[in-house]
Structure formats: structure tokens, C-alpha cells
Amino acid sequence: xxxxxxxxxxxxxxxxxxxxxxxxxxxxxxxxxxxxxxxxxxxxxxxxxxxxxxxxxxxxxxxxxxxxxxxxxxxxxxxxxxxxxxxxxxxxxxxxxxxxxxxxxxxxxxxxxxxxxxxxxxxxxxxxxxxxxxxxxxxxxxxxxxxxxxxxxxxxxxxxxxxxxxxxxxxxxxxxxxxxxxxxxxxxxxxxxxxxxxxxxxxxxxxxxxxxxxxxxxxxxxxxxxxxxxxxxxxxxxxxxxxxxxxxxxxxxxxxxxxxxxxxxxxxxxxxxxxxxxxxxxxxxxxxxxxxxxxxxxxxxxxxxxxxxxxxxxxxxxxxxxxxxxxxxxxxxxxxxxxxxxxxxxxxxxxxxxxxxxxxxxxxxxxxxxxxxxxxxxxxxxxxxxxxxxxxxxxxxxxxxxxxxxxxxxxxxxxxxxxxxxxxxxxxxxxxxxxxxxxxxxxxxxxxxxxxxxxxxxxxxxxxxxxxxxxxxxxxxxxxxxxxxxxxxxxxxxxxxxxxxxxxxxxxxxxxxxxxxxxxxxxxxxxxxxxxxxxxxxxxxxxxxxxxxxxxxxxxxxxxxxxxxxxxxxxxxxxxxxxxxxxxxxxxxxxxxxxxxxxxxxxxxxxxxxxxxxxxxxxxxxxxxxxxxxxxxxxxxxxxxxxxxxxxxxxxxxxxxxxxxxxxxxxxxxxxxxxxxxxxxxxxxxxxxxxxxxxxxxxxxxxxxxxxxxxxxxxxxxxxxxxxxxxxxxxxxxxxxxxxxxxxxxxxxxxxxxxxxxxxxxxxxxxxxxxxxxxxxxxxxxxxxxxxxxxxxxxxxxxxxxxxxxxxxxxxxxxxxxxxxxxxxxxxxxxxxxxxxxxxxxxxxxxxxxxxxxxxxxxxxxxxxxxxxxxxxxxxxxxxxxxxxxxxxxxxxxxxxxxxxxxxxxxxxxxxxxxxxxxxxxxxxxxxxxxxxxxxxxxxxxxxxxxxxxxxxxxxxxxxxxxxxxxxxxxxxxxxxxxxxxxxxxx
Numbered sequence: 001x002x003x004x005x006x007x008x009x010x011x012x013x014x015x016x017x018x019x020x021x022x023x024x025x026x027x028x029x030x031x032x033x034x035x036x037x038x039x040x041x042x043x044x045x046x047x048x049x050x051x052x053x054x055x056x057x058x059x060x061x062x063x064x065x066x067x068x069x070x071x072x073x074x075x076x077x078x079x080x081x082x083x084x085x086x087x088x089x090x091x092x093x094x095x096x097x098x099x100x101x102x103x104x105x106x107x108x109x110x111x112x113x114x115x116x117x118x119x120x121x122x123x124x125x126x127x128x129x130x131x132x133x134x135x136x137x138x139x140x141x142x143x144x145x146x147x148x149x150x151x152x153x154x155x156x157x158x159x160x161x162x163x164x165x166x167x168x169x170x171x172x173x174x175x176x177x178x179x180x181x182x183x184x185x186x187x188x189x190x191x192x193x194x195x196x197x198x199x200x201x202x203x204x205x206x207x208x209x210x211x212x213x214x215x216x217x218x219x220x221x222x223x224x225x226x227x228x229x230x231x232x233x234x235x236x237x238x239x240x241x242x243x244x245x246x247x248x249x250x251x252x253x254x255x256x257x258x259x260x261x262x263x264x265x266x267x268x269x270x271x272x273x274x275x276x277x278x279x280x281x282x283x284x285x286x287x288x289x290x291x292x293x294x295x296x297x298x299x300x301x302x303x304x305x306x307x308x309x310x311x312x313x314x315x316x317x318x319x320x321x322x323x324x325x326x327x328x329x330x331x332x333x334x335x336x337x338x339x340x341x342x343x344x345x346x347x348x349x350x351x352x353x354x355x356x357x358x359x360x361x362x363x364x365x366x367x368x369x370x371x372x373x374x375x376x377x378x379x380x381x382x383x384x385x386x387x388x389x390x391x392x393x394x395x396x397x398x399x400x401x402x403x404x405x406x407x408x409x410x411x412x413x414x415x416x417x418x419x420x421x422x423x424x425x426x427x428x429x430x431x432x433x434x435x436x437x438x439x440x441x442x443x444x445x446x447x448x449x450x451x452x453x454x455x456x457x458x459x460x461x462x463x464x465x466x467x468x469x470x471x472x473x474x475x476x477x478x479x480x481x482x483x484x485x486x487x488x489x490x491x492x493x494x495x496x497x498x499x500x501x502x503x504x505x506x507x508x509x510x511x512x513x514x515x516x517x518x519x520x521x522x523x524x525x526x527x528x529x530x531x532x533x534x535x536x537x538x539x540x541x542x543x544x545x546x547x548x549x550x551x552x553x554x555x556x557x558x559x560x561x562x563x564x565x566x567x568x569x570x571x572x573x574x575x576x577x578x579x580x581x582x583x584x585x586x587x588x589x590x591x592x593x594x595x596x597x598x599x600x601x602x603x604x605x606x607x608x609x610x611x612x613x614x615x616x617x618x619x620x621x622x623x624x625x626x627x628x629x630x631x632x633x634x635x636x637x638x639x640x641x642x643x644x645x646x647x648x649x650x651x652x653x654x655x656x657x658x659x660x661x662x663x664x665x666x667x668x669x670x671x672x673x674x675x676x677x678x679x680x681x682x683x684x685x686x687x688x689x690x691x692x693x694x695x696x697x698x699x700x701x702x703x704x705x706x707x708x709x710x711x712x713x714x715x716x717x718x719x720x721x722x723x724x725x726x727x728x729x730x731x732x733x734x735x736x737x738x739x740x741x742x743x744x745x746x747x748x749x750x751x752x753x754x755x756x757x758x759x760x761x762x763x764x765x766x767x768x769x770x771x772x773x774x775x776x777x778x779x780x781x782x783x784x785x786x787x788x789x790x791x792x793x794x795x796x797x798x799x800x801x802x803x804x805x806x807x808x809x810x811x812x813x814x815x816x817x818x819x820x821x822x823x824x825x826x827x828x829x830x831x832x833x834x835x836x837x838x839x840x841x842x843x844x845x846x847x848x849x850x851x852x853x854x855x856x857x858x859x860x861x862x863x864x865x866x867x868x869x870x871x872x873x874x875x876x877x878x879x880x881x882x883x884x885x886x887x888x889x890x891x892x893x894x895x896x897x898x899x900x901x902x903x904x905x906x907x908x909x910x911x912x913x914x915x916x917x918x919x920x921x922x923x924x925x926x927x928x929x930x931x932x933x934x935x936x937x938x939x940x941x942x943x944x945x946x947x948x949x950x951x952x953x954x955x956x957x958x959x960x961x962x963x964x965x966x967x968x969x970x971x972x973x974x975x976x977x978x979x980x981x982x983x984x985x986x987x
Contacts, residue, residue, distance in 0.1 A: 062142040071142065079147040083137030087130045087154045094126035094161065106332035109306070110299045112265050114291070120161045130158040149175050149217040156221065160228055169228045175221040202250040219255055223262045230266055242266055257286030264296075273303045277312070284319070294324035298333055305336070314340050327364050334358065335374045339381070359394075368398035370405040376412065389416060396432065407437030411447070414454075418642075423461050427454040453639035460635070463628040467612075467621045474611050474618070481611070489603045626660060629653040631779070633669055643673040664690060668699035721756055730760045751777060751786035758790070863966055864979045870960040872931035874922040874938065875911075877973070878954045881918050885949070886910050890920055892945045893938075906934070917973055924961075931958040932984075958984070 065071070098115035101122055120127070134155035138148060156171030205218045222245060229238035242263055245251055251259060264279040280300050287293045297320035304313030313336070320333040338355055355378070358364050359371040376391035395409035410433035417426035430451040437444060473481055600608070612621040629649050637646035650670050653660070660666065667686045674683040690700045721736035737757045754773050761770035774790040781787035878885060893908045911921045922938070925931040939956045946954065957980050959967065967976050 058140045059138065059143050063144065065142075067142065067144050072145070075142040075145045076147055079137055079141045079145050079151070083133050083141075084147050084150050084154070087133040087137070087151070090126045090133070091130045091154060091157060094120065094123035094130070097123040097126065104329075106298070106329065109302050110295065112268050112296075112299070114295060117161070117163055124162065127158045127162050130154055131162075134158070146214045149178065149221075152178075153217040153221055153224070156224060156228075160224065160231070163231075165228055165232045169225065169232070172221040172225040172228060175218050176225065178218075201244075202248050203244055204248045204251040206250055207252045207254075215252070215254070219252055220258065223255070223258055226262050226266060230269060235270070238266060257283060257288075260286065268299075273307055277303060277307075290323055290325065294320050294326070294329060297323060298329055301333065301336060305340075310340055328367050328370070331355070331358060331364060331367060331371055331374070335378075338378055369395045369403050369409070371395075372398055373405045373409045373412075376409065380412075385416065389413065392416075396436070402436050402438050404438065404441070407433045407441065410436060418454075418645075421461075421645075423454060423458040427451060427458050430454055450640065453635050457632055457635045457640070460628040460632040464625050464632075467625045467628075470611050471618070471621055474613050485604055485607050485611075488607060489601065492603065622657065626653055626657055629656075630662070630666065630669075633673075634780070637669065637673055637676075643676040647673040647677065664694040664697045664699045667694070668702065671703070718752060718756075721753070725756060725760055728763075730763045733757075733760045751781050755786040755789060758793070762793075862975065862979045863970065864963045864976060866983060867960050867962060868928035870927070870962055872925045872928055872958050872960050873964055874925070874931055874935050874956060874958050876920040876922075876942075876954055876956050877977075878918075878920075878949075881916055883918070886918050886920065889946060889949075889954075893920065893922075896941065896945055913968065913973060914971055917971070925958075928958065928960070 062075075095115060098119035101119040102111075102115050104110055104114070134151040137151045138155075141148065152171050152175050156168045156175075159165070159168035159171065203222070205216050207213075207215055207219070222241065226238045226242045226245070229235070229241065245259060246263060260279045260282040264276050264283050267273075267275040267279065277300065280296055280303075284293055284296045284300065287296065297316050301313045301316035301320060304310070304316055317333040317337045317340075321330055321337075324330040324333065334355060355371060355375050359368050359375070364371060372391045372395035376388045376395065379385075379388035379391055392409045392413050396406055396413075399406060410429045414426040414429035414433065417423070417429060430447055434444060434447055434451065437447075473484060476484065612618040629652060633646040633649040633653075636642045636649060647670065650666055650673065653666060667690050671683050671686040671690065674680075674686065687703055690697070690703060694700050717736060717740040721733050721740065724730070724733040724736060734757060737753045737760070740753050754777055758770040758773040758777070761767075761773070771794070774794050777787045777790035778794060781790075876889070878889065887910065890908060890910050897906055897908060905924075906922055907924075908920060908922050910918060912918045922934065925934060935956050935958055942954070942956070943951060957977065959976065959980075963976065963979075967973070
């Protein structure tokens with residue numbers, strides 16, 4: 001028996017050698033023919049073009065020859081190793097490149113595959129090479145070879161990844177028809193047939209088992225055809241084909257994993273997660289790629305979380321942890337399990353303790369910022385704020401490079417500090433977030449706005465804390481107050497000494513020399529205060545340098561009397577220097593009567609001067625606190641959108657001063673904050689107080705709704721006032737402004753009229769009244785053009801000549817009639833119906849200057865006129881004009897009117913003004929008011945009726961019958977739109 005095996009082995013080696021020698025000339029000939037086909041041996045470009053134009057495709061020529069055993073063996077061999085193998089390698093490289101570029105966000109549902117079309121576009125050169133090799137391989141080899149369908153399959157996959165779905169579908173369909181089972185002797189393939197022993201129709205190609213058996217590509221092509229249909233949004237076709245394959249009794253077992261993967265991908269893309277779960281489980285069990293297995297297991301856990309199936313989620317995350325070789329995915333799986341498992345694990349450790357153990361391992365060093373951020377979230381969910389803050393700080397210090405996790409940790413710290421009302425720390429953490437977040441983070445602009453508001457809020461609250469401290473000192477007995485002041489001053493000196501010692505240690509470390517007192521090592525040319533650019537004062541005339549020298553001398557020599565020969569023991573005998581170890585004890589041991597004003601240091605005198613001891617000083621301090629709290633409430637509500645904290649600030653203000661002079665404004669702000677907090681009882685209380693006790697104030701008028709009847713006259717009132725201003729009739733300007741403010745007390749109008757009013761008052765030399773109005777605008781509306789301009793004028797009010805020149809060159813029409821409608825619609829929601837505020841009087845931050853206003857636009861003559869008693873139409877314009885879209889909109893509006901306004905006589909229909917300008921017309925309304933009311937109602941309903949059409953693509957207008965006749969004659973649609981915008985405010 002062994003001798004027989006040896007004989008067979010020798011015969012196999014001789015046969016292999018004979019085959020190799022036979023292939024050498026054929027391989028060279030094949031390579032020569034391929035080069036000729038590809039034009040590699042051509043020297044003349046024109047001759048090459050003519051050859052390509054007349055040359056027959058080699059595959060067509062080979063198909064006419066007899067497919068002998070030798071030809072079949074040779075064609076299969078060359079097709080496989082020269083084209084199929086290389087194309088597969090390039091396709092695999094393209095997928096690996098796209099996977100390397102893909103960034104997963106494990107806090108959201110993962111993509112099904114670790115790549116997307118965007119990343120695959122970066123590997124387009126490799127995909128193009130796959131398409132090229134497959135195309136050439138098909139054209140230069142016998143189409144009867146068994147590897148040709150593999151080339152078509154590779155071609156289809158590459159086209160799919162390049163989003164050429166039409167070409168991919170053609171390739172997969174060609175494989176389906178080319179390799180479908182056919183009746184012997186007939187050309188027509190049989191796409192479906194009854195399987196043996198079954199009543200179900202099978203469309204799969206039967207496959208044999210065996211190591212040397214080549215599996216056809218048709219069954220795999222059918223799976224890719226499902227994906228292609230799905231990408232082309234042909235959901236019905238994809239679903240039908242997928243269901244047929246799932247029920248196919250002859251579908252090969254080797255592709256069962258791919259079948260379940262395709263089914264899971266199909267339902268996942270359709271967001272039908274209940275259907276996704278069973279197929280995804282089966283796909284995970286049959287998948288051989290560990291990376292995909294762990295990814296799909298984590299995705300299954302995420303779906304379980306979304307479906308609120310805790311047991312499924314925990315099991316899937318545990319499986320992902322076991323299968324994963326990616327540290328980040330492993331951490332997030334363990335993190336999700338820690339959130340779900342509220343009880344300790346088998347080893348007795350709390351869930352977040354296990355994650356903390358992960359953070360200490362070198363394996364997860366790159367992801368420590370993410371791990372600590374996750375630990376902080378778990379701790380905060382368990383109401384362990386102290387531990388949560390500690391983990392957030394660890395996340396910030398885990399790395400030095402910008403990262404999303406570090407930025408999120410800084411934002412969470414800012415939020416926690418804001419809840420603790422430590423606004424300066426909150427501002428610092430927001431600043432840190434801007435420094436550590438990646439440059440492309442979309443939240444940067446919003447965070448910058450929050451940082452600016454938080455700094456302003458910290459400034460106002462610092463005023464409150466400082467004035468409170470000073471008032472507490474003022475309430476103490478004189479002797480106790482002196483002790484406190486002395487202790488505070490000694491503490492300030494101690495802080496200066498610590499800071500100087502730290503600076504000396506740092507200088508010693510940098511220079512590598514022994515530390516010496518700054519006054520002895522200081523270079524006179526570089527000493528503070530001796531720099532020519534800073535000051536030309538001599539040493540003893542420079543208070544900063546004197547103070548630093550005094551501290552350095554005291555550190556080296558201690559307290560010494562001011563006498564000659566101070567270094568001699570006889571000169572200082574009997575001198576008892578005061579101890580600084582416990583300043584409070586030392587001072588208390590000395591009677592207060594001994595510390596006279598002459599015995600106080602300059603720093604102590606400065607501290608005492610700030611304490612409000614007189615009634616006038618105490619009133620100024622109270623006013624400063626009230627204004628700071630009021631401004632803080634505005635910032636909290638209007639800029640930081642924290643009405644809860646704004647309410648607390650306002651209530652604190654009322655507790656300190658029950659009946660302040662600006663009570664109507666405080667009551668109005670409380671009404672707004674309670675309304676935002678949905679506390680209808682308190683909101684109704686303050687509304688009732690304003691309407692009953694302060695009915696004549698602007699705050700009460702702001703609560704009165706503005707009717708549509710008067711809205712269209714806003715532009716006329718402003719134009720009248722502005723015309724009088726241009727004609728230097730300033731008294732009449734003020735009359736028009738007052739009329740506008742009395743009839744229309746809304747914010748959007750006050751900003752326009754108030755700016756014009758302030759500039760008219762300046763022209764009349766009533767600077768105090770103008771300053772009051774400008775301060776109101778600057779504080780209440782810093783984001784509007786009028787508020788910016790008010791800030792700019794306030795900055796130049798100190799220079800009369802500059803102000804006069806500015807008034808001659810500028811105008812208050814920056815937000816005039818052409819922008820009134822735009823200002824109303826762009827007004828922030830928190831400012832709607834907001835009242836003006838009192839000017840800030842002390843201890844507040846100034847606002848930055850703004851750009852000057854634009855010059856007024858010239859008045860354009862228009863043929864249209866206002867006639868409120870004339871019958872009116874409501875029209876809707878759609879851009880761009882589309883007849884089908886117009887007809888569909890008309891039908892939907894007609895259905896809506898029939899259901900909701902059946903008792904009215906409103907008719908709706910399309911109207912063509914010109915061949916390119918069409919509209920929907922609602923007719924007919926008895927007067928302007930009815931048309932405006934219907935316009936408000938139909939515009940609010942339009943987004944629900946016109947789903948799929950963006951609100952910016954259509955607009956509603958009203959038009960009188962006379963203006964409609966005129967519009968039909970002039971065809972000037974843009975002219976009427978401008979007339980409408982100039983004369984109506986409809987939202």
C-alpha cells in the first residue's frame with residue numbers, strides 16, 4: 001500500500017512539471033495578446049484608434065471556438081489568477097481603507113457596516129481598478145468560463161460601493177438571467193420552480209458540495225440585488241425578493257449567514273427594529289469575522305435599549321465585550337451594562353468600580369478621557385455629585401489634545417457649577433470647553449455665546465456678593481469691624497507672599513540658582529516700574545515696586561523699626577514685632593482704642609473706605625445690588641434660557657426691597673419667567689397686578705395683545721416720524737413716535753421708535769432723556785441693530801463734537817420701514833413683548849460698541865394703495881413655480897376648507913398671472929381684517945398640509961380687489977410683494 005502511494009506521488013510531480021512547461025509559452029503568448037488588446041505595443045495613436053474601432057472583442061471570437069477540455073482548463077486558470085484574484089484583493093483593500101477612515105459614535109446607533117459611502121468615495125481609485133479588471137477580464141476571456149460570473153459579481157459590487165446603482169443592478173440581473181437554471185435544450189431560463197418534496201417555489205440555483213466544486217455567483221448576486229433595490233428606494237421589490245429567498249428551501253447553507261445579514265440590514269435601514277432583532281441574532285451566530293460579530297452584538301444591544309428590552313440589551317453587550325478586540329467598543333459595552341445593572345456583579349464590585357479598573361489599565365490609556373466621562377455620568381445618575389465632579393476633572397486631565405469627551409466633561413462641569421450658582425467657575429469651564437473641543441464641533445458658536453453671557457452674569461453676581469460682604473462689615477461693631485478688616489488685609493498680604501515665593505521657586509528651577517529675595521536679585525533695568533515703556537518714575541516714586549520691596553524685605557529680615565542702624569541689636573532692643581501667624585488673635589489682644597486712624601496701613605484705609613457706613617453709601621450699595629440682580633435675571637432668562645434661576649434672582653430682589661421703584665418691570669419679568677415655567681397661577685397673579693395697579697405703564701400695555709387691524713399702519717407711522725426728523729421738525733417727530741408707542745407697545749416697534757426718539761431728543765439738547773432711552777435699548781436689546789447703535793452713541797456721548805458730527809452723518813433709519821417686518825420676525829422668542837428697562841447705575845459691565853446704522857433707503861413710488869374696506873383676496877406664491885405642485889396644493893387646501901370651513905363661502909383655485917408666475921387664490925373676503933385673520937389661520941395650517949415642501953418655498957399675502965386688477969395689468973408681482981412688505985406686519 002505505501003509503495004502504491006509513492007508511485008502516485010511521483011506521477012503527480014511529473015504531471016505538474018509537464019503542465020508548468022506547457023504553460024510557459026502559452027502564458028507569454030497570452031500576455032502578448034493582452035498587451036495588443038490594451039494597445040501597449042502601438043506606436044501610432046491614429047493606428048491604435050483605428051484598431052480599437054475595427055477590432056473584434058476577444059470574448060466574442062473565443063465563444064465561436066470549440067470549448068475543449070484544454071481550453072476550458074486554461075481559460076479558467078488565467079481568468080481566476082490574473083483577474084478575479086487581483087480584483088478581489090483591490091476590493092478588500094478599498095473596504096479596509098474605508099473602515100480605517102470611519103469614526104464610530106458609540107453613544108448613538110451604529111452604522112450597520114463599519115464604513116459608509118462617504119468613506120468609500122475616498123477609495124474610489126481602488127474601486128475603479130476593480131471595475132477595470134473585471135471589465136477587461138470579461139472581454140478577453142471565453143464567456144463560457146466558470147469565473148466569468150465572479151467578474152460580473154465583482155463589477156456589480158464595485159459599482160454599488162461607488163453608488164452607481166443602475167450599473168450594479170444590471171450586473172446582478174445579468175448574472176441572475178445568465179446562470180438561472182434552464183430546461184435542457186432550451187435557451188429560456190426557469191427563474192422559479194417547485195423544489196423536490198416541497199410545495200414552495202425556489203428561485204435559488206442548486207449547489208453541489210465538494211472541495212473542488214466551484215460555487216456559482218447567482219445566489220450571492222440575488223442578495224446584492226436586494227441591497228441595490230434598497231439603495232434605489234425600490235422597497236417593494238427588495239422586500240419581495242428578500243422574502244422569497246428567506247422562504248426558499250434550496251437556498252444554499254453556505255450563504256445562510258449572508259442571507260440573515262442582508263435581511264437584518266434591510267429592516268435596520270427601514271428602522272423596523274422589531275424585525276431586525278431575530279435576523280441580526282442569526283447573522284451574529286453565523287458570522288466568521290470577529291470585528292463584525294462584536295459590532296453587530298453591540299448594535300443589537302443598542303436596539304434592545306431602544307426597544308426597552310433590558311435582558312436582550314445586557315446579553316448583547318456582554319457578548320460584544322467577549323468578542324471585541326477594540327478597547328473603545330469594549331468599554332462602551334461595559335459602560336452600557338453598568339448603566340443597566342443596578343446591583344453589584346458577582347465579584348461584589350459596583351458597576352462603575354469595574355469601569356474605574358479599566359481606566360487604570362494601559363490598554364485603555366488612549367481612551368481614559370472617554371472612560372472617566374462615562375464614569376461621571378454613572379455617578380451623577382446615582383446622585384453622587386462629588387464623585388461625578390471628580391471623574392469629570394479626571395477626564396479633563398486625562399489627555400492634552402482636543403477631544404469630544406474632554407469638551408463634554410467641561411460642559412457638564414459648567415452645568416453643575418451653574419446649578420451650584422458658582423457662575424465664575426461655570427464661565428471658566430465653558431472657556432475650557434472651547435479650548436479642548438475639536439475645531440469642527442458644531443456647538444462652538446453656541447458655547448461662545450453662553451460664555452459671553454456667563455461672564456456678564458458672573459460680573460453682576462460678583463457685585464451682589466461684594467456689596468453684601470461690605471454691608472455685613474458695616475453692621476458689625478466698630479472694634480469687631482477693625483479686627484475683620486485687619487484680618488482681611490493680613491490675608492491679602494499672605495497671599496501676595498505665597499505668590500511671590502512660588503514665583504521665586506519657579507525662577508530658581510528655571511535658572512538653576514539658589515533662591516534669593518527678589519529685591520536683591522532684581523536687575524534695575526528689568527525691575528517692575530523701571531521699564532521705560534511702563535514708567536519713568538524713580539524707585540521710591542513707584543508704589544508697585546515699593547510694595548514688592550517691602551514684602552521681600554519683610555520675608556528676609558522680619559519686622560524692623562524705622563531707625564538708623566536697624567541691623568544692630570541695640571537699635572532694635574525692646575521692639576516686639578507683631579506675629580502674623582494668627583492675625584485675628586493678635587488684633588483682638590490689642591484694644592480697638594489703640595488702633596487709631598494714624599496706626600492703620602494704607603491697605604486697611606482703602607478697605608474701610610469701601611464699607612457703606614453712611615445712609616447715602618448704604619443706599620448706593622442697595623441700588624447697586626438691585627440693579628445687579630435685575631441685570632442677572634435678564635441674562636439668565638433672555639440669554640442663558642434659565643427662567644428658574646431668573647425667577648430666584650427676581651424673588652431675592654423683592655425680598656431685599658419689597659416695593660422698589662421699578663416694581664412694574666420686575667413684575668413683568670416674573671410674569672414671563674413663570675409663564676415659561678408653566679406656573680399659570682403665579683403668572684396670572686403678576687399679570688393681574690400689572691393690569692390693575694400699573695395699567696398706565698408700558699409693561700401693562702405690553703400684556704395687551706395687538707390686533708391685526710392696526711398692524712398694517714406701522715410703516716406709515718414710522719415713515720411720518722422719520723420724514724419729520726429729516727425735515728428737522730423734531731417736536732413733530734416726537735409726537736408721531738409717541739402715537740406709535742401708545743398704539744403699538746410691542747418690542748419690535750419700541751426698538752425702532754425709541755432709537756428715533758432718542759436721536760430727536762439729542763437734537764433738542766435733552767441729553768438726559770436721550771441717555772435714559774439709549775441705556776434702555778443697549779441693555780434690553782443688545783442683539784438688535786437698534787441696541788447696537790444705542791451702545792455706540794452712548795460711547796461717544798462724552799465727546800460733544802464727535803456726537804454732533806455723528807448725528808450729521810448718520811440716521812436712525814437703520815431699521816426703518818424696509819426692515820420693520822424683518823425685525824418682527826427675527827425677534828428672539830424670549831424678547832417678545834419684553835418691556836424697556838431702567839438704566840444701569842453702578843458696578844456693571846459696559847457693552848461693546850456696534851456698527852453705525854445704514855442710511856435710509858429712498859422711497860419708491862408704487863401704483864398700489866391701501867383700502868381696508870375693499871374686498872380682499874389671499875394668495876399663495878410657490879417658488880419655483882410648478883404646475884403639478886400648484887394643483888396638488890389647491891386640492892389639499894380645498895379638502896381642508898371643506899372639512900374645517902364648510903359654512904363659509906371661501907373658494908380656492910389656481911391662477912396664472914403669467915406663463916411662469918402662478919399662484920393659489922383664496923377668495924373672497926369682505927374687508928382687510930377678515931383677509932388678515934384668514935391669512936394667519938391658513939399660514940399656521942400650511943406646513944401640515946404641504947408636507948415635503950419647505951416653508952421658505954412658499955409665502956402668503958393679502959391683496960385688495962382693486963390692487964389685484966392692477967397687478968393683473970402690470971404683471972409686476974415683485975412690485976406688489978415689496979408694497980405688501982412695506983405696509984403689513986403679519987407675524
